[in-house]
Amino acid sequence: MEVIVLASNRSLLLIFLVFVISLLSIKVTHVSAVNYTKTHRQVSSLRVERIQNHLNNINKPPVFTIQSPDGDLIDCVPKRKQPALDHPLLKHHKIQKAPRTMPKMVGKERSDDVKEAASVLEGAWQMWHVNGTRCPKGTVPIRRNTLDDVLRAKSLFDFGKKRRSIHLDQRTEKPDTLGTSGHEHAIAYTETSSEIYGAKATINVWDPKIEQVNEFSLSQIWILSGSFVGPDLNSIEAGWQVSPELYGDNRPRLFTYWTSDSYQATGCYNLLCSGFIQTNNKIAIGAAISPLSTFNGNQFDITILIWKDPKLGNWWMGLGDKTLVGYWPAELFTHLADHATTVEWGGEVVNTRASGRHTTTQMGSGHFPDEGFGKASYFRNLEIVDSDNSLVPVQDVTILAENTECYDIKSSSSNEWGTYFYYGGPGFNPRCA
Template sequence: MMRTAMKKRRRRRHGQPRQRDLVVVDQSESRRPMSPCSAPKLLRLLLVSLFLLACTCAAASSSVTEDVQYLSPKMARIQRHLDRLNKPSTRTIQSMDGDTIDCVPRHEQHALDHPLLKSHKIQLAPPRMPASSTSPASAASSSNSTSSNRAARRAWQTWHHAGHCPKGTVPVRRTTAEDVLRGRRSLFRFGRKHHRRDRAPRAANAPDVVTGNGHEHAIAYTAVGQQEVYGAKATINVWDPSIQESNGFSLSQLWLLSGSFNGSDLNSIEAGWQVSPELYGDSRPRLFTYWTSDAYEATGCYNALCPGFVQTSSRVAIGASISPVSSLAGEQYDMTLLIWKDPKLGNWWLSYGDGGASQLVGYWPAELFTHLSGHASMVEWGGEVVNTSPGGAHTATQMGSGRFAGEGFGRASYFRNLEMVDAGNSLAPVSLDAVQTLAEDGGCYDIRKAYDERDGWGTHFYYGGPGHNPACP
């Protein structure tokens, strides 16, 4: 204890404050007001920096505010539109190709928002598929195409590698703001074909194509009035053609048509594969559908981008990419599409695949149409591109494989096993003489039809081309 007392006295002699004095000093310093003049140098620099930053933000605020005021209403409209398109899902699948697939409850899909479908009851399946009128042997040959010279494999959809949608839901490719903005068109025109205001007069038995508006074709077609048509079928070779312009496209599809081809009441149902960077943001071939009841003026759209087409399948996503695809002198891949009218309720059904692999995708309700509420008057099969003549030259956008029809299997693209459905709901092969062909400019794209019973291809054709080349300046 004496040593402790001596230490305390020694500290006081050397001027060291006691602990109690330290506390008092600290408290008195903390209570003392700090003026800007007495602030440390670092604090003064911080205050000056904050002042300059505030002045900079104030100077720039007017231009930023103007930009926000300009963009906000537009983005708000787009978001409201997306909210209508992208319904709540029970499961979301991220596909390896970048797509987001939403599994939407079947009874909540966007199709039912159509004013004509408010009281529509979803038809889960047609009463009866079209019956084939061919013999079992030829039907098997037609389905499998097992010839060593012309063997092809089935193309499917990429998103299945990442997952599947549960029963009771339908897979819907999610639409994004980027998709809408990429098209640079009004929300009303988003997902629709360009309005054909410049439709040229058309002969009564000519196909529904319009030369001079940038759309070019290589198609096979049936003559108008030849017979009442209640459906059509074909197996379509799948490729990934090169697209030159960002707003260009290349597609291969079948059309079912009825109505006035020179007026504004044309009804059309369409399905096939399509490469469209503007619509999808990439160059992958994708399964697509389209419909219109007024010659593409105000009704219809691609896929599910407007109400109308009712999906029923949980396995096939409209607008999703197709894989694998064919390669030059390599493996060939194709897909089979069948569209037919349900004779009981009048809905137009779509199936994907053939034989045991066939999948009911969904249907176009009869309520959507005028002339097609009865039957179709023409069928078309083939390819289409849009030519915007970049730089004054013909587009180099490819059709099909980008090779001319004469190059044949493994190089040129094809449609095989052309068939039609009659009034008795029977599916019958189309004779070679029953179809005509058309290509506006054979130097750019061409088509050659043929018949082959040995390989089971029946009536078929090769078509396509490279677009711009010495014969197509």
């Protein structure tokens, strides 16, 4: 009888050890940003005071606040009090309600086959919409930033910025190949002799796993002009991202970014500095997207359009075909004050190699493009805006991935999806070390 009890105890011990090991393995790929945040006792009162002053500048007094189920606080801020207008170049800026003209569609209406396909690919929305509350007209929804949000950043200067090292001696004709800085990409890009005034794509939305809190995974459109090897690159960016450092969780979120000096001092994510002017009272930049795509299950995507208003020169962002989100004023830019020279679509991750190997942070769905629909993430219906303010389907793209054993990309075309591509990967694996 004692032998049976001993064996039973050993079995329980074995089960317990397996359970603990499984928890530890989960912890590697499901990082908790809360654990990374410094406790307030570790931060000097002077630094806390500086951070609080900064938060007071970007967290504008709201008309009222909406509590999101994911823990976010969405402040309804009067449109004319939003952070953008604190920018020195925008002190006397008059907010543009809408662009004078929208980009014209080129080609015929979508066929029934395309409409049927689109009905399967339902549009994603935002988590704070769950209770049905929206900000009133005349206000814009802004995600409130906290002391913990700033403490997760490397410094107050780095808060809300995408830090990238562009080496001046790195002469290459391939755009944005910055793998040496820890950033890895799987992108499609177009470079033409014609001037570019915008771009559009429909982007599959997933929730890639992040290994380290200071890593991220994003899927976006880049509108670019200037030098890739100099300090004057202008970039306008929008898409979805998972960034525990920036948001304190692992949820995919709608985001924007801009810079006019190669990511050095100007620009930021979302509304974390003055610059981007929001006009929509129903969409919060930086808020979580819901629902999300599942492996071999329902697929959800968002359509993003960025284009330059030919009358006033501001760069507008839209969701879907008709929803205006806001704009980047022309005053923010040098090269993009005129036109863009390059458009990129695709994914980007940060690989810190914190464990002495390649990160397990995923790109897209975390699966390679060869797996196809429902398994790999996609961009579809790639278009650019030409000098006639017309949306033109992209006929040809160049694809680029720094390390195809970690993250890859495969492009193709069809009647329904136009030019499209699958992209992404799991990061660390037997062929990616």
